[in-house]
Amino acid sequence: MGSDGSFERDQNYITTRITADGRDGYPVEADRYRLVVARACPWANRAIIVRRLLGLEPVLSMGICGPTHDERSWTFDLDPGGVDPVLGIERLQQAFFARYPDYPRGITVPAIVDVPTGQVVTNDYPQLTIDLSLEWTAFHRDGAPELYPEPLRDEIDEVAELVFHDVNNGVYKCGFATSQRSYERAYDALFARLDWLSDRLRDRRYLVGDTITEADVRLFTTLARFDAVYHGHFKCNRQKLTEFPVLWAYARDLFQTPGFGDTTDFVQIKEHYYLVHKEINPTGVVPAGPELGNWLTAHGRGDLGGRPFGDGTPPGPVAAGEEVAAGHGA
Known part of the structure; x- marks a missing residue:
């Protein structure tokens, strides 16, 4: 908080990037990473939308945290036993601590985790969706829209x-x-x-x-x-x-x-x-x-007028297991 009572958001995120050339040590690869989100969070909802529009579901799996959390971070309380089935962890915090044992900042979604190591790669949500558009093009679906045209x-x-x-x-x-x-x-x-x-x-x-x-x-x-x-x-x-x-x-x-x-x-x-x-x-x-x-x-x-997907096409049905629960939408 500011001294005048104003809200000040901590915008110091993990800026490591997953790129086509792997320049930060994390090259774009199918089935290597897991996008961790919470449907409740507006910043994470962006990543859910972009992943779906681009058709990245087959190559970038998604873990969904429950809507509530405590001071220790988001939890996988929607999964059986409260454990993410891919990462094997109960709290997103564990992936942050796996890479930075003394990580001092908030544990935020969306985040991308490197599945082989169990370590968080990035939680830099503004860059994350841009990189899904620009760096993951090899895995975009046919008809994927250009969400960030040059x-x-x-x-x-x-x-x-x-x-x-x-x-x-x-x-x-x-x-x-x-x-x-x-x-x-x-x-x-x-x-x-x-x-x-x-x-x-x-x-x-x-x-x-x-x-x-x-x-x-x-x-x-x-x-x-x-x-x-x-x-x-x-x-x-x-x-x-x-x-x-x-x-x-x-x-x-x-x-x-x-x-x-x-x-x-x-x-x-x-x-x-x-x-x-x-x-x-x-x-x-x-x-x-x-x-x-x-x-x-x-x-x-x-x-x-306008063309929602430009020269592309709408995405197909929501991936099995990723549907919004009945009665939770409009």
């Missing part, structure tokens, strides 16, 4: 940076502020940026170019959690997402696109925030709402 990278980076500070991280700045002034500063920046995004998306289907890009993935995971969590839990309550006509239609358009809504687990999302953040919700009561069926209503965004 001609648009500067604009994608610019938009994503603004969205990160004011929206992705902005909701946390509101929720964890410990002074009125810091809260209101973050609140004003959040809704100013949401208004800016509404204006930007009024006449264009996607944030950058005419196809889905990394920028859309990064915005979507915050919008998907907005009414269920951030509006009430984090006091981001000028209006709900459903009260932003343009942003709500944009979010529904993405939600109804394969890879987005079919990776979103609203039950786990709510359990995570309302059970883990005891300082904000000491009772541990999880809200019953909001109604979710409206995520599947017509959005009309197709009238703006």
Whole structure:
């Protein structure tokens, strides 16, 4: 926390990269690595979406932590016996300590673990999804979209940076502020940026170019959690997402696109925030709402044109065993 009561996110991640040339000692290989995620986490949800859009399921396995955790890290409590079946560990922390026995920072998802050694490779979530797009191309499915096309990278980076500070991280700045002034500063920046995004998306289907890009993935995971969590839990309550006509239609358009809504687990999302953040919700009561069926209503965004997957195609069905549980989606 800042001295003025503002929330300051620790952004010192493990920056080792898995690359095609293996320059950091970790070359891209099929069946060597395991992506560890939690469906509840917006940063991890990005990696789940990108992995699915690119069709990397056959070569990059995925371990799914439960929605809650304690101060010692995310656990594999959804697996039989509470043990990840590939890594053989109960806590993600064990993979971090296997590489760095005195690792001093938070244990975060998404993370990629080197299966042969059991050691974490990286938890640098912004770079992780970019590398899935650029470094894992040898294993992309036929028809995989270009989520980070070279001609648009500067604009994608610019938009994503603004969205990160004011929206992705902005909701946390509101929720964890410990002074009125810091809260209101973050609140004003959040809704100013949401208004800016509404204006930007009024006449264009996607944030950058005419196809889905990394920028859309990064915005979507915050919008998907907005009414269920951030509006009430984090006091981001000028209006709900459903009260932003343009942003709500944009979010529904993405939600109804394969890879987005079919990776979103609203039950786990709510359990995570309302059970883990005891300082904000000491009772541990999880809200019953909001109604979710409206995520599947017509959005009309197709009238703006655009090609969701560019020259590519939609991904196929969700991989067996990776489906969002019945009753957890919209």
